[in-house]
Amino acid sequence: MENSISKYCIIKPHQVIVDGETAYTDPDKNEFGAFLKSVYKHYEIKYPKYFKMDNLCKLAFVASEIVLQSNEHLKNLDPTKVGVILQNAHSSLDTDQKYYETIKDKSNYFPSPAVFVYTLPNVMIGEICIRNKFQGENTCFIAKQFDPEFVCEYVNELMDKNKIDACITGWVDYIDGDYCAMLFLVEKNKENKKDNISFKPEIINRIIK
Amino acid sequence: METIYTIADNIISSLGFTSNENFHKLKQSESGIEISNDPKITQTPMPCSQIDSERLNSEFSKIGDPDQFTRLEKLMILSITDCIKQSGIDPSQNDTLFVFSSVKGNIDLIENENHAFEKDRINLWAISETVCNFFNAKNNPIFVSNACISGATALITAAQYLKQKKYTNAVVCGGDIISEFTPSGFQSFKAVSSEPCKPFDTNRTGITLGEAAGTIILTNDKMLVKEDNPVIFRGGANTNDANHISGPSRTGDGLYYAIRNALKESNKKDTEIDYISGHGTATPYNDEMESKAIAWAELKHVPVNSLKGYWGHTLGAAGIIESIAGIHSIKENCLIKTQGYNEHGVTESINVITEFKETKINNFLKTASGFGGSNAALYFSELNAD
Numbered sequence: 020m021e022n023s024i025s026k027y028c029i030i031k032p033h034q035v036i037v038d039g040e041t042a043y044t045d046p047d048k049n050e051f052g053a054f055l056k057s058v059y060k061h062y063e064i065k066y067p068k069y070f071k072m073d074n075l076c077k078l079a080f081v082a083s084e085i086v087l088q089s090n091e092h093l094k095n096l097d098p099t100k101v102g103v104i105l106q107n108a109h110s111s112l113d114t115d116q117k118y119y120e121t122i123k124d125k126s127n128y129f130p131s132p133a134v135f136v137y138t139l140p141n142v143m144i145g146e147i148c149i150r151n152k153f154q155g156e157n158t159c160f161i162a163k164q165f166d167p168e169f170v171c172e173y174v175n176e177l178m179d180k181n182k183i184d185a186c187i188t189g190w191v192d193y194i195d196g197d198y199c200a201m202l203f204l205v206e207k208n209k210e211n212k213k214d215n216i217s218f219k220p221e222i223i224n225r226i227i228k
Numbered sequence: 229m230e231t232i233y234t235i236a237d238n239i240i241s242s243l244g245f246t247s248n249e250n251f252h253k254l255k256q257s258e259s260g261i262e263i264s265n266d267p268k269i270t271q272t273p274m275p276c277s278q279i280d281s282e283r284l285n286s287e288f289s290k291i292g293d294p295d296q297f298t299r300l301e302k303l304m305i306l307s308i309t310d311c312i313k314q315s316g317i318d319p320s321q322n323d324t325l326f327v328f329s330s331v332k333g334n335i336d337l338i339e340n341e342n343h344a345f346e347k348d349r350i351n352l353w354a355i356s357e358t359v360c361n362f363f364n365a366k367n368n369p370i371f372v373s374n375a376c377i378s379g380a381t382a383l384i385t386a387a388q389y390l391k392q393k394k395y396t397n398a399v400v401c402g403g404d405i406i407s408e409f410t411p412s413g414f415q416s417f418k419a420v421s422s423e424p425c426k427p428f429d430t431n432r433t434g435i436t437l438g439e440a441a442g443t444i445i446l447t448n449d450k451m452l453v454k455e456d457n458p459v460i461f462r463g464g465a466n467t468n469d470a471n472h473i474s475g476p477s478r479t480g481d482g483l484y485y486a487i488r489n490a491l492k493e494s495n496k497k498d499t500e501i502d503y504i505s506g507h508g509t510a511t512p513y514n515d516e517m518e519s520k521a522i523a524w525a526e527l528k529h530v531p532v533n534s535l536k537g538y539w540g541h542t543l544g545a546a547g548i549i550e551s552i553a554g555i556h557s558i559k560e561n562c563l564i565k566t567q568g569y570n571e572h573g574v575t576e577s578i579n580v581i582t583e584f585k586e587t588k589i590n591n592f593l594k595t596a597s598g599f600g601g602s603n604a605a606l607y608f609s610e611l612n613a614d
Contacts, residue, residue, distance in 0.1 A: 099467060099485045110333070110352050110373055115409070119338050122412045128271065135413035136474045136599060139331065141374045145600035148470040154482060157468045157602060158381050161352040161371040169368070176388055182465070182489070 022178045023208050023215035027189075027226065028085040030058065030078060030200040037085060039226070051196055055081055062088065066150065073114045073137035074198070076146045079105065079191040082200040083147045086187065090204060093151070093185055102156035102183040103144045104174050108163055109194040110140040143191060155183045165190040165201065167223035174205055175218060201227055229495075230391045231611070232446050232461040233453045236314035237552040238307045240403075241440040241539050242277040245287060246310060250549075251556040254564045255584060259538050261424040261436055268339075270411050275424045277438030277540035278406055279303065297358065298334045298345065300405050303441035304359050308401050311443045312363070315452065317397050320364035325395040327370045327386040328356045329378035329402035330544035336407040359401070367395070376507070376598030377466065378402060379547025380606055383444065384464035390448045397449070403441030404543035411437055417474070419511055425541075427508030427534035427566055428515050428580050430573030435509045438540025442549035459555045462591075462607045463493030469601035476513050476597055480521030483595060483603040487525045490593070490605035496614065501530045501607075503563060503592040505554045508534020509541055510568065514597060519574035521603075527593070533581040537567025547596050551606060554592040558610060562586045590614070 029036040032051075035043040035058055043061050045054045055077055059069065064084045072080060083103075087093065093101060114137040122130045136142065141159040148157060156177050162169070170188055177183050189202040205218045216222060239250040242260025253260070260277040264270055285294045288302045291309055312319055319326075333352045337343050348354050356369040370389075374381045379402035386398035404410075414420045414435060425436040446461060447453070467489065469482035477483070504527060506518055515534075522528060535550050542549060557563060563585045572580065591609035 098470065099489070103468070108351065108353060112350060115332075115335065115338060118413065119409065122408060123339075125271070130412045130416035132413070132417045132474075135416055138409075138413065139373070139375045139599050141598075141600040141602060142473050145468065145470075145473045145602070148468040148601055149473070152470045154468050154470050154485060156466050157374075157600075158385070158466055159373050161373050162368075163351075163353045163357070166368070169370070172394075173385075173388070176392060182493075 021208050022175055022205050022218045024218050025090060025204045025206050026086050027203045028082045029227065030082050035085065051198055072146060075111060075113060075191065075193040076137060076143045078193050078198055078200045079143035080146050082191065082202040083187055086202050086204045087151065096184055098152050098154040100155050100184040101153040102177060102186040103147050103153055104156065104158055104170065104186055104188045105144055106160040106162055106165060106170055106190050107140060107192040108161065109192055110161055111138050113194050114138050147187060167220040171218055171220045171223065178207060230393060230448050232387050232390050232448055234444055234459045234461065234555055235447050235452055236311040236445040237555060238310040238443045239440065239549045239552055240279060240303050240307050241549065242279055242438065243538065247552050247556060251553060254538055254553060255562065257565055257567060257584060259424060259567050261540055269406060269408055274411060274420060275436045276406055277436065279439050298349065299336060300330065300334055300403050301355055301358050303403050304401050305362050307441040307443040308363065308399055311399065311445050315445045317445065317452065319399060320366060322366040323396035324365065325367050325386065325389055325398045326356065326360055326365050327382045327398055327400045329372045329382035330355065331373060331375060331378055331404050332410055335409045336405060339408050374602050375600050376543060377547060377596040377602045377604040378544040380594060380596040380604035381466055383461065383547065383551060383606055384466060384604065386446055387461045387464060390446055393448060397445060397447045399443060399445055400548060401441065401443040402544045402548040404439060404545055406437055406439045421510060424568055425510035425536050426568035427510045427536055428574050429569045430571045432510040432512060432515060432573060434511050436536065436540040438542040440539055440542035440545040440549050442545045442552055444548055444552060457610050457612050459558050459608050460611050462496065462609055463490050464604065464606040465489030465493060466602065466604045469603065471601055473601065474599055476517040478517065480517045480524055482601060483518060483521035483597055484524040486603040486605040487521060487593065487595065490607050494607040496607060499526050500614065501527060501591060501593050502589045503554065503557055504530050504532040505550050505592055505594045506532045506534045507596045508536055510536060516574050518595065518597065519576035519578045522578050523576035528576060528578050531563050531579050531581045533564055533566040535564065547594065547604065551594050554594055554608060557592060558589045561589050
């Protein structure tokens with residue numbers, strides 16, 4: 020049985036694309052923080068913890084919120100059967116650099132636990148899981164480039180072995196103001212639905228081109 | 229269902245450069261933890277478990293130029309080299325997959341602006357690229373960075389690919405080093421113990437950090453198995469607490485689900501488990517949560533230990549080297565005592581191992597939990613066991 024993409028969201032500089040349509044653009048071409056905050060407001064997201072997150076988590080979180088809007092039925096699934104599988108290139112390096120600045124100078128040494136906790140790439144998965152109470156398979160993979168073939172194969176195997184019934188998956192990377200999120204909500208094929216988009220590498224490659 | 233055999237393993241840590249050297253010291257209850265006053269690592273005296281740099285460079289110089297590789301890459305390459313020698317596999321064949329795990333990778337490069345490596349070398353994918361080039365590996369490697377469960381996740385991922393028969397062999401290697409970065413962060417959390425850590429003990433106050441690399445070679449090819457009754461990987465699962473990014477679930481639900489799912493995949497229907505290799509970081513919350521998950525899984529009777537009192541918390545290596553210790557517990561039919569544990573300090577009356585003991589061990593469960601709310605469980609047994 021094939022798995023299909025119920026919804027997808029791409030966030031790249033000044034632009035949000037949802038299911039192939041440009042859903043939001045930032046006319047002011049703001050830098051990341053202001054841009055993402057405008058996206059947050061545009062989609063009427065309300066989650067105070069967002070403001071504590073580092074940039075990588077903010078990016079992953081906002082993309083996941085957009086993908087999950089109008090997919091309320093996920094809340095009715097067994098939480099242990101909803102997975103979050105993400106891939107990125109720069110791990111948490113952007114925050115690693117910021118954290119290192121706080122310990123570099125011994126005469127001005129102020130390591131912060133609130134920053135340190137974000138020096139792990141899988142924390143972005145944790146944030147999505149906490150928000151939505153998803154408790155299934157969750158892994159952060161690191162690769163030089165987004166590898167749709169790998170991600171599809173890995174997630175489809177989890178779905179086909181019935182380890183999970185739905186999955187938020189894709190790519191979320193942030194480094195020094197460069198960023199890109201490509202998130203897909205993958206579910207088992209719904210019956211009698213002719214326009215299912217197959218969760219396959221060739222389809223993903225076409226979507227992200 | 230495809231059988232996944234373990235055919236080679238290696239541990240490099242403060243206790244030695246082979247699995248046998250390490251396991252022998254565990255049997256003797258010898259810990260590798262010492263107090264460090266090195267200002268490059270810690271601003272206050274801190275117990276930790278470190279690898280002898282001189283021995284590392286001297287061992288490495290037999291196979292490569294130590295100046296061309298970072299500390300972690302040298303550890304990983306040495307560890308994999310030992311495993312390849314044991315197993316006889318050819319890592320340059322396209323039936324072999326490499327799976328890596330690390331939490332902080334080459335983080336020491338961030339602290340040294342004058343290092344001789346390219347800027348990109350700080351990235352985790354650059355480690356797998358470098359190590360795979362060393363072994364002329366053909367396939368794209370997989371790299372897992374799942375906080376403290378990374379090593380366990382790497383084993384689960386590798387096994388998934390071997391079960392699909394996509395590859396014949398998987399070289400699963402995990403490691404992390406100690407530099408200034410990680411200790412300072414855990415110290416800022418007030419999560420580092422001033423004494424060597426005391427897992428499950430009533431006086432536990434936090435973790436001890438350690439550096440290590442470990443490798444396990446898995447295969448689905450029976451012809452590569454040399455033993456009559458090898459240890460096999462039966463099943464594994466990753467779950468999330470969905471509770472807090474830096475604190476574990478209070479109920480143990482996430483870890484319980486991981487144990488349940490791992491045993492389900494293993495087709496293990498009873499609770500006759502001979503040994504649990506716990507995570508046991510010795511933070512107040514982790515060990516308490518673990519005891520609840522073990523009780524919830526109806527495994528309170530099963531002997532459990534934490535090996536953090538020997539190696540410290542070795543982050544991306546932990547799931548792999550602690551699984552290797554479990555494999556050796558099966559092969560040598562013994563249980564290692566929980567170093568640092570004196571007085572029971574968790575709510576549930578789990579069966580913490582207090583003395584080294586020789587006894588028949590057919591199987592074991594390995595558990596792990598970490599930041600981001602992640603949990604993993606793995607189940608191994610002898611081929612001829614349940």
